[in-house]
Amino acid sequence: MKVTVQFELNGKQERFSYETDKTLLWVLRTDFGLTGTKFGCGEGFCGSCTVLIDNEPIRACQVPVSYVRGKKILTIEGLSRNGALHPLQEAFAEHDALQCGYCTPGMIMSAYGLLIKSPQPTRDEIIREMENNLCRCGTYGRIIEAILTAAEKMKGRVAV
Numbered sequence: 001m002k003v004t005v006q007f008e009l010n011g012k013q014e015r016f017s018y019e020t021d022k023t024l025l026w027v028l029r030t031d032f033g034l035t036g037t038k039f040g041c042g043e044g045f046c047g048s049c050t051v052l053i054d055n056e057p058i059r060a061c062q063v064p065v066s067y068v069r070g071k072k073i074l075t076i077e078g079l080s081r082n083g084a085l086h087p088l089q090e091a092f093a094e095h096d097a098l099q100c101g102y103c104t105p106g107m108i109m110s111a112y113g114l115l116i117k118s119p120q121p122t123r124d125e126i127i128r129e130m131e132n133n134l135c136r137c138g139t140y141g142r143i144i145e146a147i148l149t150a151a152e153k154m155k156g157r158v159a160v
Contacts, residue, residue, distance in 0.1 A: 005069040010034075010078030016065060024068060025049045025060035028075060036076035036105045040134075047133030050106035051075050057113035076105035079112065088112055091150040092143070099137035107133050111147045120151055 004017040009032065016027060028034045028051070037060055040048030044059040051060045052074040053067075079086040085093070088108050098104040107130065114121055114129040121129070126147050135143065 003066070005065060007068045007070060008072040010073070010075060018065060021064045021066050023061055024051070024063040024065050024073070027065045028060060028073075034075050034077050038102055038105060040102070040106075045132070045134070046103070047106040047110060048103055050109040050133065052109055052113055055113065055116050057110045074109070074112075076108060079108070086112075087153040088115070088147070088150040091146040091153065095142045095146040095149065097139050097142035097146040099135075099139050103133060103135045103137075107135065107143055111143075111150070114147070115151060115154065119154065121147070123148070 002017045002019050003021075004015055006013065006015050008014070009028075014032070016031060018027075025037060025039060028037045029039070037051055038048035039061065040046035042061050044062040047059065049060040050057050052058070052072075053063070054071050055074075079089060086108075088111055092098050092104060092108060097107075110130060110133050111126075114126065118125055123144060126144050130140075130143065130147070
């Protein structure tokens, strides 16, 4: 028996029908073609698959698509507007915080979730919030600087 879920994806109402529940990660990648959300460890530890669900950073590899019924999902593809990069994306590029780029979408989405909760985070808040996102290239210092820069650029403006 097919089940259908409705949800908002990057600002657009969507429907997805399935017979066997799949993880949100694979629905985004294979059914919606949104490959910015990466498959890393598949266990929820690395953070490469992070998306926002109702403004909370969540590991998409651990979420069954049935969970997102009626929720708002934001992926890395939904951050830019009219071809313009989001200030976080710009700051990651400016600070060269994206070396190989594999962890970058998850890092940016986790950082975006932080900036929603704390628009002007301290260095310690950033470190605490980002410590569960892994970067094999070791660009953590540049990632912290990029988030601080983005917060400054976004000052006085709502993150969402």
